[in-house]
Amino acid sequence: MTQAATAKRFDALRRWVAESHSLPVDALDLQLAAGDASFRRYFRLTLPDGTTRILMDAPPAQEDSRPFVEIARRWRAGGLPVPALHAVNLDAGFLELDDLGDTPLQNCFANDRPAATLAWHDRALDMIHELQNRAGPQDLPAYDAALLGRELDLFPDWCLVEWLGMADPPHGWNELRGALIESALAQPVVTVHRDFDAMNLMVHDERLYLIDFQDAVAGPISYDAISLLRGRYCRFTPERFAAWVEAFRQRAVADGRLSGTVSAEAFLHQAQAMAAQRSFKVLGIFCRLTLRDGREGYLQRLPHFLCHLEESLAGLPGHEAFRGWLAATFRPALEARLQAESIASGARP
Numbered sequence: 001m002t003q004a005a006t007a008k009r010f011d012a013l014r015r016w017v018a019e020s021h022s023l024p025v026d027a028l029d030l031q032l033a034a035g036d037a038s039f040r041r042y043f044r045l046t047l048p049d050g051t052t053r054i055l056m057d058a059p060p061a062q063e064d065s066r067p068f069v070e071i072a073r074r075w076r077a078g079g080l081p082v083p084a085l086h087a088v089n090l091d092a093g094f095l096e097l098d099d100l101g102d103t104p105l106q107n108c109f110a111n112d113r114p115a116a117t118l119a120w121h122d123r124a125l126d127m128i129h130e131l132q133n134r135a136g137p138q139d140l141p142a143y144d145a146a147l148l149g150r151e152l153d154l155f156p157d158w159c160l161v162e163w164l165g166m167a168d169p170p171h172g173w174n175e176l177r178g179a180l181i182e183s184a185l186a187q188p189v190v191t192v193h194r195d196f197d198a199m200n201l202m203v204h205d206e207r208l209y210l211i212d213f214q215d216a217v218a219g220p221i222s223y224d225a226i227s228l229l230r231g232r233y234c235r236f237t238p239e240r241f242a243a244w245v246e247a248f249r250q251r252a253v254a255d256g257r258l259s260g261t262v263s264a265e266a267f268l269h270q271a272q273a274m275a276a277q278r279s280f281k282v283l284g285i286f287c288r289l290t291l292r293d294g295r296e297g298y299l300q301r302l303p304h305f306l307c308h309l310e311e312s313l314a315g316l317p318g319h320e321a322f323r324g325w326l327a328a329t330f331r332p333a334l335e336a337r338l339q340a341e342s343i344a345s346g347a348r349p
Contacts, residue, residue: 013057016094017045020087030055033102039063044099053086056095065090068214071140078134081127081209100209105198106233118240121228124201125244127208128224129251132190143192143219148181152277154284159302163287164333172322179319180280183273187220188258196224197231221258222248222267226275230308232282232301238311245271272315279309299343302334 018025029046033054039062043055058065069090075082083098105124109117141147156173160166193200193213200212225248229241236244249267252258258267282305286298306326313323338344 009057009059012092013043013055013094016089016092017055017087017096020096021047023048045096052099054083054097054099056097058093058095060091060093063093065093065095065214067216069095071213071216074139075131075135075210075213080131080134081207082213083209083211100202100204100211103203105201105203105208108203109198109233117234121234121244123208124196124198124228125225125248127201127210128193128196128228128248129255131193131210131224132221132252132257133255135191137189137191137218140191140216140218143184143189143194143217143223145181145185147217148184148277149177151281151284152177152180154288155280156284158284158287158291160330162291164337166330166333170322170325170329172319172325176319176322179316180273180277183270184220184223184277187222187270187274189218190221190257192217192219192223193227194219194223196227198228198233220270220274221252222271222274223278226271226278230275230279230312232304235304235307235311238315241311242268269316272312276309276312276316279305279312283309299338299341302338306331306334 014025014028014030017023017030018028027048031044031046033042033044039059041057043057045053045055047053056065058068065088069085069088072082072085076084083100085095085097087094087096089095105120108120111117156169160169193210194215194217195212200210202209202211222245225245229236229244245268246264249258249262249264253260253262283302286301286305289295289298310323310326313319313326
């Protein structure tokens with residue numbers, strides 16, 4: 001969007017919110033709060049009585065806000081912690097929401113307090129159980145084979161060909177791709193946030209709230225758990241990861257979301273396969289955000305997700321040829337490209 005178009009939208013947003021609150025436009029206290037990986041922008045509105053709200057600016061030509069509005073209303077009615085909608089203008093792409101503050105969950109993680117970091121992950125996993133039990137997957141788009149495949153194909157299309165200039169993946173990619181899709185489709189279907197990473201969990205008055213849920217789908221039961229446990233901010237030992245996955249399995253069996261015939265080994269295998277699928281997707285998306293959308297700060301996270309991918313594939317039987325290519329060819333190529341562009345790994349977009 002051009003600078004002029006952005007300014008025009010901001011003026012329209014100001015007029016809309018001023019009319020909604022019966023305030024003069026020049027009396028508004030409106031400050032940019034955040035942007036994200038899409039075309040959405042967020043502003044903080046301070047009302048005359050001191051109340052603050054968040055305004056979402058989502059250009060309709062690029063962002064369809066209807067799923068967000070429908071899901072927010074449905075999940076809130078189900079008792080889930082999501083921001084309330086105070087005003088909605090779908091034609092313009094403007095929403096007024098609760099202000100949940102400026103503390104995404106990753107701000108609560110600390111290397112000097114590992115016990116606190118683990119405890120926050122436990123609380124976030126509790127929220128996944130709550131989400132799956134309170135919000136049925138009906139009326140959500142299906143996380144089907146076609147969508148899973150499109151996400152996997154982001155890796156060769158954007159990471160390999162467009163960013164690294166490499167040929168298509170080696171022999172074994174199609175077999176691995178098919179196995180990951182098959183494993184995902186074998187899992188029970190539940191409500192899936194689809195980006196249940198720490199950045200989309202806000203800490204407000206010591207309570208966790210869900211945001212950025214407009215891409216929710218009906219999909220595999222393990223997906224949100226692996227999004228959190230193999231997300232962009234932390235890495236855990238295989239033993240810690242397996243312990244969390246087993247605790248998740250036991251709780252899902254206890255309340256009927258998962259059959260008791262699914263063994264610990266089988267469910268861990270499914271979680272590793274799901275984590276590998278998501279890691280491939282993220283590697284591709286981060287390259288696409290950089291190359292197509294001109295976003296900064298994403299390439300630094302590629303080594304982090306490559307480590308996630310290697311750990312996930314190490315937990316799956318077979319696919320040795322692909323794992324060998326990943327270690328001998330892909331990792332050196334990625335590291336060389338990052339070094340050539342003077343990009344240090346570890347930054348948080």
